[in-house]
Amino acid sequence: MAPQDCACEGRSAPKFVFYETTFIDLKNTLEDCFSFLGASSLMYLIGKGCGLRFYRRLKNSPTSDYLKTFVDYKREEGWGEFRFELGDGHGKIYLRGGFESRGSISNGVPVCNFTKGFIEGFLSGVFRKNLKLREAACTAKGDPECIFEILV
Numbered sequence: 001m002a003p004q005d006c007a008c009e010g011r012s013a014p015k016f017v018f019y020e021t022t023f024i025d026l027k028n029t030l031e032d033c034f035s036f037l038g039a040s041s042l043m044y045l046i047g048k049g050c051g052l053r054f055y056r057r058l059k060n061s062p063t064s065d066y067l068k069t070f071v072d073y074k075r076e077e078g079w080g081e082f083r084f085e086l087g088d089g090h091g092k093i094y095l096r097g098g099f100e101s102r103g104s105i106s107n108g109v110p111v112c113n114f115t116k117g118f119i120e121g122f123l124s125g126v127f128r129k130n131l132k133l134r135e136a137a138c139t140a141k142g143d144p145e146c147i148f149e150i151l152v
Helices: 020-059 066-076 113-127
Strands: 081-086 091-096 132-137 146-151
Touching: 020 066, 020 113, 066 081, 066 113, 113 132, 113 146
Parallel strands: none
Antiparallel strands: 081 091, 091 146, 132 146
């Protein structure tokens, strides 16, 4: 099912293209207004809210495999290739070619705050508990892929 079908919305939703350059401009503008730390916090909180809302739409759809649907939708939307390795109360999420780190320049810290928040909100909904993630590796820092760890 392609995102433009958007069965999780319960209706057909029009596609909206948001270029990476515009996303980076948005982050840079937030940094100009609120500093790097303030912008990072805002992007994380916005991502978390969006991820939780994405889960809520999915739970009202015919799918029961939330993780596979997440991976498929986000691949189609150009977010990159996600891989989940989840255990009982712990786990890692791997992201290769993530949109948020492509074109970002890091000063030695991970930059995927929106993505981290989105995954965190989504998984908190799936597992019905407030999860916290840490971005342990980031391609913007030169790592081969972004790795998000669930904090216990």
